[in-house]
Amino acid sequence: MNCTNCGLELRPDERFCPDCGSPAPVMQQSQNYGGQPQAQAYNAQTKPKTFCPDCGTELYTSDAFCPTCGRNLGAPVMQNRPPVQPQKKSQAGLIATIIALVVLATVAIGIVIFALAGGNESDSDNGYTEEQVTPTPAPPVFTGVSATSTRDSDTDTTNNEIVYYYPSYAVDGLMYTAWTPDRKIDSVPVLTLSADTRQYVTGIRMTNGYCKSQKTYTRNRRITKAAIMYEGGDKIVTFGIDNFGNLIDIYLDEPVYTSYISIKVLETYYGDWKDIAISEVEVF
Numbered sequence: 001m002n003c004t005n006c007g008l009e010l011r012p013d014e015r016f017c018p019d020c021g022s023p024a025p026v027m028q029q030s031q032n033y034g035g036q037p038q039a040q041a042y043n044a045q046t047k048p049k050t051f052c053p054d055c056g057t058e059l060y061t062s063d064a065f066c067p068t069c070g071r072n073l074g075a076p077v078m079q080n081r082p083p084v085q086p087q088k089k090s091q092a093g094l095i096a097t098i099i100a101l102v103v104l105a106t107v108a109i110g111i112v113i114f115a116l117a118g119g120n121e122s123d124s125d126n127g128y129t130e131e132q133v134t135p136t137p138a139p140p141v142f143t144g145v146s147a148t149s150t151r152d153s154d155t156d157t158t159n160n161e162i163v164y165y166y167p168s169y170a171v172d173g174l175m176y177t178a179w180t181p182d183r184k185i186d187s188v189p190v191l192t193l194s195a196d197t198r199q200y201v202t203g204i205r206m207t208n209g210y211c212k213s214q215k216t217y218t219r220n221r222r223i224t225k226a227a228i229m230y231e232g233g234d235k236i237v238t239f240g241i242d243n244f245g246n247l248i249d250i251y252l253d254e255p256v257y258t259s260y261i262s263i264k265v266l267e268t269y270y271g272d273w274k275d276i277a278i279s280e281v282e283v284f
Contacts, residue, residue: 014067021065140199149186176212178277192262203251208239210277225267231258
C-alpha cells in the first residue's frame with residue numbers, strides 16, 4: 001500500500017508514513033509484491049541503524065518519521081530530566097509554630113484555672129490577708145448647744161445696739177458673736193455640744209476670746225487652758241493669748257465616738273474687762 005499523502009510505498013507493519021508522518025491507510029487485505037510478502041519487498045533497503053527515541057522502534061536511515069508512533073525524527077531529542085522534587089517546607093518554622101501554639105494554650109489554661117481557684121479559695125489559703133476597707137465616717141453633727149451659765153445682754157455704746165451672748169452664738173459661724181458665761185456665778189464655765197446619737201470625732205476647732213473686734217478680744221479675758229471632754233475621756237489643752245480671729249485646731253489623742261463635746265474653761269488671761277468668751281467652735 002502507499003501513503004495517501006506523499007505516495008510512498010509502505011510496509012504492512014508501518015502505521016505512519018516514514019517520509020511525511022501521515023497515518024497509514026487501513027489495509028483491507030494483504031497484498032503481494034511480485035508474489036512475495038510485502039515485508040520481503042524491503043529486504044533490499046538499508047538496515048536500521050537507529051531507534052525511535054520515543055517508542056524504541058528500529059528505524060532506517062531514510063525514515064523521517066517513526067513508522068510506529070509517528071514521531072518527527074528531525075525534531076531535537078529531549079533529554080530525560082529527573083522529576084522536580086517539590087520543596088519541603090521548613091521543618092524549623094513548623095516546629096516553632098507548634099511550640100508557640102502550645103505555649104499560648106498552656107498560658108490560657110493556667111489563667112482560667114487560677115481564676116477559678118482564686119474564686120473558691122480564701123485569701124488566707126494563699127498566704128495573703130485581704131485588706132479591709134473601712135468606710136469613711138460621716139462628718140459629726142451636733143445639733144444641741146448648752147452652757148452652765150450665760151451673761152445677760154448689754155448695750156454696745158458705739159451704736160446703741162443691744163448685744164446678747166447666747167450659747168448658740170458659739171456655733172453660728174460668725175466671729176463677731178460669742179457665748180459669754182456669767183462671771184458673777186460661774187468661775188469654771190462649761191460649753192457643751194450634744195447630738196442624738198454618737199458621732200465620730202477626731203478633734204475640734206475653737207477661738208479663745210471675743211473676736212468681734214481687736215478691742216473686744218484684747219480687753220476681755222482670753223482662755224489659756226481648757227479641758228475638752230467627751231464620752232470616756234478628756235484632753236487638756238493650752239492656748240496663747242494672741243489668736244484674734246483664729247480657729248485653733250485641737251486633735252484628740254485618738255478618734256472617738258461620742259454624743260457630746262464639752263469645753264471646760266480652766267484658766268484665763270485677764271484683760272481690762274472681766275468676761276470670758278468663745279466666738280466660735282467647730283467639731284470634726
